[in-house]
Amino acid sequence: MKKFKEWVASSSFSSVSASIGAILVGLLLGLIILIITNPSQAFPAFFTILSGGFTNGIKGLGNVLYYSTPLILTGLSVGFAFKTGLFNIGASGQMVVGGFVAILIGVRCEFLGSSLWIVALLGAILAGALWALIPGIFKALFNVHEVISSIMMNYIGMYLVNMLIVKYIFDSIRNQSMIVAESAVMPKLGLDTLTNGSSLNSGFLIAILFVIVTYIILNKTVFGYELIACGFNQEASKYAGIKAKRNVVLAMVIAGALAGAAGGLMYLAGSGQRIMVVDILLSEGFMGIPIALLGLSNPIGIFFSAIFIGHIKVGGFYMQLYDFVPDIIDIMISVIIYFSAFALMVKGVIGFLLKKQKRKKEKSQRQKNGGKVE
Amino acid sequence: MNILYFLVQQTMFFSIPLLVVALGGMFSERSGVVNIALEGIMIIGAFTSVMTIRLLQDTMQGQGLLLIALAVASLSGMIYSLLHAYASINMKSDQVISGTALNMFAPAFAIFVARIYQGTKDIQFTNTFRIKSVPLLGEIPIVGQLLFQNAYITTYIGIAILIISSIVLYKTKFGLRLRACGENPQAADSVGVNVYGMRYSGVLISGALAGLGGLIFVVPTSSGFGATVSGYGFLALAVMIFGQWKPNRILFAAFFFGFMKTVSAAYSGIPFLRDLDISGGVYKMMPYIITLVVLALSSKKSQSPRAAGTPYDVGKR
Numbered sequence: 146m147k148k149f150k151e152w153v154a155s156s157s158f159s160s161v162s163a164s165i166g167a168i169l170v171g172l173l174l175g176l177i178i179l180i181i182t183n184p185s186q187a188f189p190a191f192f193t194i195l196s197g198g199f200t201n202g203i204k205g206l207g208n209v210l211y212y213s214t215p216l217i218l219t220g221l222s223v224g225f226a227f228k229t230g231l232f233n234i235g236a237s238g239q240m241v242v243g244g245f246v247a248i249l250i251g252v253r254c255e256f257l258g259s260s261l262w263i264v265a266l267l268g269a270i271l272a273g274a275l276w277a278l279i280p281g282i283f284k285a286l287f288n289v290h291e292v293i294s295s296i297m298m299n300y301i302g303m304y305l306v307n308m309l310i311v312k313y314i315f316d317s318i319r320n321q322s323m324i325v326a327e328s329a330v331m332p333k334l335g336l337d338t339l340t341n342g343s344s345l346n347s348g349f350l351i352a353i354l355f356v357i358v359t360y361i362i363l364n365k366t367v368f369g370y371e372l373i374a375c376g377f378n379q380e381a382s383k384y385a386g387i388k389a390k391r392n393v394v395l396a397m398v399i400a401g402a403l404a405g406a407a408g409g410l411m412y413l414a415g416s417g418q419r420i421m422v423v424d425i426l427l428s429e430g431f432m433g434i435p436i437a438l439l440g441l442s443n444p445i446g447i448f449f450s451a452i453f454i455g456h457i458k459v460g461g462f463y464m465q466l467y468d469f470v471p472d473i474i475d476i477m478i479s480v481i482i483y484f485s486a487f488a489l490m491v492k493g494v495i496g497f498l499l500k501k502q503k504r505k506k507e508k509s510q511r512q513k514n515g516g517k518v519e
Numbered sequence: 520m521n522i523l524y525f526l527v528q529q530t531m532f533f534s535i536p537l538l539v540v541a542l543g544g545m546f547s548e549r550s551g552v553v554n555i556a557l558e559g560i561m562i563i564g565a566f567t568s569v570m571t572i573r574l575l576q577d578t579m580q581g582q583g584l585l586l587i588a589l590a591v592a593s594l595s596g597m598i599y600s601l602l603h604a605y606a607s608i609n610m611k612s613d614q615v616i617s618g619t620a621l622n623m624f625a626p627a628f629a630i631f632v633a634r635i636y637q638g639t640k641d642i643q644f645t646n647t648f649r650i651k652s653v654p655l656l657g658e659i660p661i662v663g664q665l666l667f668q669n670a671y672i673t674t675y676i677g678i679a680i681l682i683i684s685s686i687v688l689y690k691t692k693f694g695l696r697l698r699a700c701g702e703n704p705q706a707a708d709s710v711g712v713n714v715y716g717m718r719y720s721g722v723l724i725s726g727a728l729a730g731l732g733g734l735i736f737v738v739p740t741s742s743g744f745g746a747t748v749s750g751y752g753f754l755a756l757a758v759m760i761f762g763q764w765k766p767n768r769i770l771f772a773a774f775f776f777g778f779m780k781t782v783s784a785a786y787s788g789i790p791f792l793r794d795l796d797i798s799g800g801v802y803k804m805m806p807y808i809i810t811l812v813v814l815a816l817s818s819k820k821s822q823s824p825r826a827a828g829t830p831y832d833v834g835k836r
Contacts, residue, residue: 279811294814301804301811482619
């Protein structure tokens, strides 16, 4: 109990409650919009969103986890960069480049046999890392803000991938990339039958592995400590002998590798995901931003917030039964982002209230002791 | 010659929205607030104004309707940008996060409302706004054909906005104060400039111009709006940087990027470019690659407003 109280008074409690507050505001606004558009169906629709995958039993749950798999990785990508004080808005581009390389290997390198999917996934990771290397170098050498260069890299990646798909792996009938070979599909490991025929596969386990690895890098290694120190104060960490520039580049590269892995896991899942040749950025990459914010950039927090986002996304899909448009989920998520941007302010307010309460308590304690100072 | 006319006219259609939106972004950043929400604001502006056109098109047509729609677009953009202003100025939140939220909200909102209103996300409208030939000016040989035929009133509004922006930024007290708030808000505050007020004006101007730009983008190139402006808001951001936050250079950048867009859309119809056998994707990528190169080269003497992106803290010295 005492430990719990200590935790309540700590800053992580106020951050978590800020996240939860943002989620509540987002959900509430969603409910209000539902009520305005169709009062009679609003509540059943809203409960469908909340129950998400559970609407469809164990299969729905499996699909939530399947849908969350790339989201966990993009969340990790954005969160990892956040920890180092970088804003990786380029996860979308890194992801599509990674996905393209995975598909390219998956289609063209069948001779690799049963290890094909591993090679394809590694290719995706490398491609994503390479794509993020450029903003990283730009930041370190030219002091170009990574947000701007990443936005440019997003569009360059999208157009480049579209161009290369048409050139090398084009399914011209459906205007999309070709289907990868059987051996490029990640093994299911019985996860699909376990969840009653959902699309869940070993990609989810790989995502968990990535969560653990990033957690260890950030919290248990000197390198991770240096990265976080750079995030807090670059000048101070330079003074302490940390190679700040090198760390900025490395942090971007790792973030890009994670986003590239997201692309690999998404397109090697073997459930019909393909890159469409359209001039639209992948929304999964941008989803990483709310996920990292809600998860407070902590890998474990990110894991759960990705599943939460996947959960309400699937809920939004089922909500269509009630004749509502699923885009309401994106509205809710954007409201959540907006209010998590206030997190600093909210944290401040909660911290202030807690301090005030503490002071009050101490005062009353003192009065009880007859004004004697302990 | 016909190809030349076509290219110039098309370039206008692509460049003018870029110009207007980039000028908007310039006002916001010059006041010290980074505004990556331009894309979202464009969508909101285009959405509300296309809706207006659709609702009113049975009772009125032509330039009058377009002017009303333009007013709606800029007003709605302005109101929407208030959200960004409030988050980044009063709440001192991360401006990139708030901008991302606005970017995500806008298309979802537009699709949601459109589908509730009419079942599909694409809003169709009848385009009655093309000016076949501007009276008198359209009859000038060559120049008339280039600039005053098959034109839209939005082109001339865009040019007017450029001239006004340039004057406001450099020749008025307001412009000086705005720029001061983007460079050194503490110093501006010390001589009595209302930093919050200036930053609000900067963001609101950017909202109005981005909203306007949304409609200017939609009208000449299509007769429907599908809740997207195809990344023009982000491209405008690139135009602004390429233009180094200066109106005249932004004009140049906008035309350059607009020309690239035109070439990528129409290169297969131009014999000279078709023979080069370069994929359309290359032309599409070009503006972004060039922006990156410019960013790298100009980093040492970048003209970016020094205080852009940092919330104003009265106590900081």
